[in-house]
Amino acid sequence: MNWDPLVLTFKxxxxxxxxxxxxxxxxxLWLSNTRSRSKPVVEALVSMPLVLPPTVLGFYFLIAFSPxxxxxxxxxxxxxxxxxxxxxxxxxxxIIYSLPFMVxxxxxxxxSLPESLREASYLMGKSKYETLSKVILPNIKPSLLTGIVLAxxxxxxxxxxxxxxxxxxxxxxxxxxxxxxxEVEALNYGAANFYxxxxxxxxxxxxxxxxxxxGGYVKRFWK
Amino acid sequence: xxxxxxxxKLNAAGGSMLLDLDIKVEQGQLVTLYGESGAGKTSTLxxxxxxxxxxxxxxxxxxxxxxxxxxxxxxxxxxxxxxxVFQDYALFPHMTVIENxxxxxxxxxxxxxxxxxxxxxxxxxxxxxxxxxxxxxxQRVALARALAQQPKILLLDExxxxxxxxxxxxxxxxxxxxxxxYRLTTILVSHDLEEISKLSDWVFEMKQGELIRSGTPQxxxxxxxxxxxxxxxxxxxxxxxxxxxVELKLWVQHNEVRILCSKKEAENLKVxxxxxxxxxxxxxxxxxxxxxxx
Numbered sequence: 001m002n003w004d005p006l007v008l009t010f011k012x013x014x015x016x017x018x019x020x021x022x023x024x025x026x027x028x029l030w031l032s033n034t035r036s037r038s039k040p041v042v043e044a045l046v047s048m049p050l051v052l053p054p055t056v057l058g059f060y061f062l063i064a065f066s067p068x069x070x071x072x073x074x075x076x077x078x079x080x081x082x083x084x085x086x087x088x089x090x091x092x093x094x095i096i097y098s099l100p101f102m103v104x105x106x107x108x109x110x111x112s113l114p115e116s117l118r119e120a121s122y123l124m125g126k127s128k129y130e131t132l133s134k135v136i137l138p139n140i141k142p143s144l145l146t147g148i149v150l151a152x153x154x155x156x157x158x159x160x161x162x163x164x165x166x167x168x169x170x171x172x173x174x175x176x177x178x179x180x181x182x183e184v185e186a187l188n189y190g191a192a193n194f195y196x197x198x199x200x201x202x203x204x205x206x207x208x209x210x211x212x213x214x215g216g217y218v219k220r221f222w223k
Numbered sequence: 224x225x226x227x228x229x230x231x232k233l234n235a236a237g238g239s240m241l242l243d244l245d246i247k248v249e250q251g252q253l254v255t256l257y258g259e260s261g262a263g264k265t266s267t268l269x270x271x272x273x274x275x276x277x278x279x280x281x282x283x284x285x286x287x288x289x290x291x292x293x294x295x296x297x298x299x300x301x302x303x304x305x306x307x308v309f310q311d312y313a314l315f316p317h318m319t320v321i322e323n324x325x326x327x328x329x330x331x332x333x334x335x336x337x338x339x340x341x342x343x344x345x346x347x348x349x350x351x352x353x354x355x356x357x358x359x360x361x362q363r364v365a366l367a368r369a370l371a372q373q374p375k376i377l378l379l380d381e382x383x384x385x386x387x388x389x390x391x392x393x394x395x396x397x398x399x400x401x402x403x404x405y406r407l408t409t410i411l412v413s414h415d416l417e418e419i420s421k422l423s424d425w426v427f428e429m430k431q432g433e434l435i436r437s438g439t440p441q442x443x444x445x446x447x448x449x450x451x452x453x454x455x456x457x458x459x460x461x462x463x464x465x466x467x468x469v470e471l472k473l474w475v476q477h478n479e480v481r482i483l484c485s486k487k488e489a490e491n492l493k494v495x496x497x498x499x500x501x502x503x504x505x506x507x508x509x510x511x512x513x514x515x516x517x
Contacts, residue, residue, distance in 0.1 A: 116313035119274050122300040123307045124327045124372050134326070138317045 001191070004171050005179035006198055012087070012175060013155040016094040020102045020151050023095065028106035029132075047104075049097050058164025061093050065165065085167045090175075093165050094155045101150040109143025110136070142214045149210045153203055224250055225376070225408060229270055229280030229290070233263065233432065242266055242432040244280070248425075253402050253409040255419045255440075258429035264412040265310070267429070268378045271410070272307055273300035284376070306369030306377040306407075310384075312361050314353035320364050321349040327371040339367040342404075343397060359390035363397065370401055377402070377409045383418065388477045395421060416444055416456050416497070417476050444499075454501035459494050473500070 027046065031039060049057060065083035066072045075081045083089035113136065121131040137144065159177040166173030168182060176195045183192040212218050225248040233240050242263040248254050256264040269275035271282065273289070276297060282290040289298045315323055324336045340346050343363045353361055362382055369377060379398075383391050399422060402409050413419050419426055420440040428436040428443060436443060444456055457475035464470075469489035473480045482500060492498065 114311060114313065116309040116311055117315060119272075119300070120307065120309060120313040120315075122274075123272060123303070123305055125301045125304065125329065126326075127301065135315055139315070 001194055005174050005176045005195060008087075008171065008174065009156055009176040009199075012090055012094060013152045015091050016098060016155045017102075017148055017152045019091065020095050020098060021148060024099065024102040024106055024147065024151075027099075028103050028110055031103070031107050032110040047100050050100050054097065054158065054160030055164055057097055058093065058161040061089070061096075061161070061165045065089055084165060085169060085173060087172055090162060090166045090173055093161050094158060097158055097161050098151045098154045101154045102147040105143045105147040105150065106140065109140035113139055145210060145213060149206060153206060156199065156203060224248070224283075224285060225271070226283045227267070227271060227280070229277035229282060231266065231270065231275065231277040231280075233266055237261070240432045242270075243434075244270070245434060246427060248408060248410065250285075250408055251406055252424045253399075253411065253422055254425045254427065255423040256410065256412045256427050256429060257414070257419060257443075258435075260414075261431075262429040263432040264429055265380055268307070268380055268410060268412060271376075272305050272378060273298060273303050304372065304374050304376075306372060306374035308362075308365045308369045308377075308379040308382045310380045310382070312353075312365040312382075314361060314364055314368070316353055319350050319352055320345060320356075323353070323364060323368050324371045327368045329372065335373065336371055339370055342401070343367045359386050359394065362386060362390075362394060366394070366397065366401070370405060373405075375408065377407045379409070379411045381412050381414070384414065391418070398422065416440075420444065454499050456497060456499045459492060459496045459498060461494060462489060462492060473498070475500075 027042075031043060031046075062084060063069070064071050065075065067076050067082070067084070072084070075083060081088060083092060117135055117139070118131055121135045122128075126134070157177065158175075159181070162173065162175055162178060163181075166175075166178075168174045168178050174182075176199055180192045180195045183189070183195070225246070227244050227246045229242075229244045231242045233242050240261075240263070244263075244267060246267070256267055258264055266275055270277050270290075277290060277292065279292040280290065281288070281292070284303075287298075288294070288296050289303060290296060315326065318326060321336065321340070324339065328336050340349055343366065345360075345363055345367060348356060348360060348364075353364065356364065365382065366379075369379075383394055386394065395418060398409075398411075401407070411423065413422075423440055426436075426438060426440050426443050427434050455475050457473035457480065459471055460474055460479065461472040462469060463472075464486070465483065467486070468483045469486055471482050471484060471489070471492070473482060
């Protein structure tokens with residue numbers, strides 16, 4: 001059996017989730033604090049991938065990153081980045097595609113914290129950074145975990161965006177969902193079943209773990 | 224000495240309101256802000272703490288400028304060293320009692336936190352998380368935590384309002400004790416006349432963002448004309464006509480009391496009003512013991 005598509009899928013999901021976490025935290029913090037008029041616009045943009053067909057996103061990425069036009073050729077010449085049909089391109093597309101799945105849980109976690117916790121910490125002389133790391137983040141751990149897992153799982157499950165922008169280059173952009181599609185097209189049901197089964201079991205285990213942790217079952221068990 | 228002269232436009236539930244403050248508090252005093260809800264009492268505390276920025280004005284504390292709209296000075300809350308007891312206590316849920324106190328104390332710790340735990344009788348609760356504590360216990364933790372950073376100024380936003388009478392009395396005792404022991408300047412927001420009379424040196428009464436009266440509790444809450452006689456103050460809970468008279472149900476010092484008055488007396492009264500009932504032709508019944516029940 002060829003494990004490459006599965007390994008690639010989880011590598012993509014891991015890289016995407018790590019970058020996305022660093023990116024989403026400031027966005028969620030900004031959204032939960034701001035009174036700016038541009039907030040609804042930013043919220044709408046963040047949520048777009050929830051509604052748009054992945055092929056639409058994929059199509060625009062393909063156009064934007066194509067070396068045939070200005071932005072694509074600028075990326076290629078100045079940064080040496082080739083984003084079409086490459087792993088890096090997949091990561092960037094996945095980040096945009098899974099953005100709401102990371103931002104929304106963190107944002108709602110932040111919104112559910114009383115303002116007075118932050119204010120109390122400021123009055124104790126703690127800086128914004130210390131307040132964030134020692135008061136705010138530890139109190140929204142379930143939201144952070146939910147965001148991380150949803151973003152990871154959503155990236156594992158993506159198909160349309162990858163197909164449009166990544167194609168199906170073995171070891172580079174051929175992720176499990178694409179491999180399954182191709183095996184079915186070629187009537188290799190055995191191989192398709194193998195990839196599908198592995199994805200099925202792993203995603204179930206990940207989600208189960210989240211619900212166990214967030215539901216407090218793990219803590220109770222250890223006590 | 225604290226001096227606040229500040230104006231701030233607030234957006235309250237019933238439209239916007241101008242908060243117009245001119246408050247002076249001497250060092251070591253325990254001062255109460257009193258008034259209806261929505262009068263701007265909490266906002267006043269928040270302005271002093273630096274959590275709310277006034278539109279114009281000046282705040283000077285011990286000759287230091289904390290806020291000056293003309294010179295564009297606004298000292299951050301972090302640098303004001305104020306102990307603040309929030310209405311919801313704002314205890315950090317993920318930390319135990321002692322972790323809450325240690326976090327507030329920071330580097331200034333030493334024996335201070337231990338002493339506070341002892342003073343507030345929190346020793347055997349110190350390893351518990353706030354959500355496992357009762358309201359009164361949480362309140363004690365909040366007060367201890369506000370003192371852990373060794374502030375010069377202590378602000379309390381209606382901390383005792385949610386508690387029952389017994390615990391309230393005990394906490395009032397703690398509050399007076401720490402106020403004196405740590406030589407604090409304390410500003411308290413309270414509705415409770417009995418509490419105010421017991422605790423405070425000076426009262427500012429606020430109404431719709433303005434200071435309408437200030438004075439000692441005795442000056443403010445007892446009518447000088449009838450002071451030699453017996454009088455108690457209370458809040459009207461209900462007004463019911465009874466034949467030719469009117470029955471008032473009052474809340475007086477944590478007890479429900481019914482009295483009769485004439486229709487004419489009841490004309491200007493409404494539920495929620497604070498009134499004084501006094502008599503100069505009096506033959507009271509006397510019972511021994513503080514907790515006598517009828």
